[in-house]
């Protein structure tokens with residue numbers, strides 16, 4: 001079988017490369033602006049502080065619940081559904097899409 005550019009790309013995707021041995025894959029480094037051939041080259045491109053909220057929900061074993069959000073505590077929109085209960089607390093972490101000055105989360109049991 002003759003090697004082609006297409007087979008080369010398949011090979012590369014099955015066996016990711018880390019030429020400089022720093023533990024970061026070549027494509028990841030290139031997309032973050034660091035050199036894939038210099039282990040000392042590091043990028044802060046992928047380090048970020050993302051504000052969010054953690055919601056802890058007391059769940060019934062075998063039950064399902066959903067999480068809703070609102071900006072006015074009157075009109076609610078489903079954020080996540082079909083959350084399986086385990087008889088204990090289930091935690092969900094939501095990154096803020098557009099938090100605004102007021103943002104509410106609540107959990108409800110599915111009927």
Ligand SMILES: [Ca+2]
Pocket residue numbers: 017018019020021022023024025026029036037
């Ligand atoms: Ca590397």
